[in-house]
Amino acid sequence: MKTLEDAAPEVAIVASDSAWMDVCALAELEPFWGEAALVAGHQVAVVRLPDDRLFAVGNLDPVADAQVMSRGIVGSRGDRPTIASPLHKEVYDLATGERLGAAGPGLGTYPVRIVDGRVEVLVPAGGG
Numbered sequence: 001m002k003t004l005e006d007a008a009p010e011v012a013i014v015a016s017d018s019a020w021m022d023v024c025a026l027a028e029l030e031p032f033w034g035e036a037a038l039v040a041g042h043q044v045a046v047v048r049l050p051d052d053r054l055f056a057v058g059n060l061d062p063v064a065d066a067q068v069m070s071r072g073i074v075g076s077r078g079d080r081p082t083i084a085s086p087l088h089k090e091v092y093d094l095a096t097g098e099r100l101g102a103a104g105p106g107l108g109t110y111p112v113r114i115v116d117g118r119v120e121v122l123v124p125a126g127g128g
Contacts, residue, residue, distance in 0.1 A: 017125040024119050026052070034083065036070035040123045044110055045070035047094060049081060055094035056121045058108035061085045062099075069107065083107075 021039045029035055029048035036059050037044050043059035059067045064087040072083040074094075081094040091100045097107035111122040 018122050019125060020113070020115075020120040020122050022118055023121050026054075026114055026117050026119055029054075029119065032074045034070035034072055034074065036067070037121070039110075039121050040125070042110070042123050043067050044121055044123070045072070045083070046112065046119060046121065047074055047081075047083060049074075052114070053081070054112045054114065054119060055081065055083075056110035056112040057083065057092070057094060057097055058110075060107075061087055061090075062105035062107065063088050063090055 019040065023037045023039060023046060024035070029046065031048050031050040034045045034047045037046055044056050045059045047055045057069060059069045061068050064085065066087060068086050069083060071086045073086065075082050075084065077091065077100060082091050082100065083094055084091045090102065090104070092098065092107045093100060097109040099106045113120050
């Protein structure tokens with residue numbers, strides 16, 4: 001079983017009322033391709049890299065105000081995995097959600113893990 005620490009180098013601090021939610025089988029995710037998931041009321045973009053590292057970010061493009069990040073272009077800047085908005089091409093760090101190359105809002109991030117071949121995302125209770 002991979003742990004959260006294996007999935008991403010940075011761990012978000014999450015409220016105690018959060019819960020791990022099943023999203024899909026790892027085998028259903030294609031490397032370098034984002035998939036949108038509605039997870040307990042949160043629109044999340046889940047991205048798998050070829051080495052099975054997983055990232056979960058908010059699906060909302062903060063510049064375009066559209067739920068499209070799962071259709072973004074997955075790449076990297078140095079050793080930082082990134083996703084670029086499919087609309088205006090702003091680039092974001094998949095691990096931290098930070099917008100790279102320009103000032104402005106970033107993406108929300110969610111802890112993600114693999115348990116028994118299933119992808120789980122940790123989301124706050126109540127939806128968003």
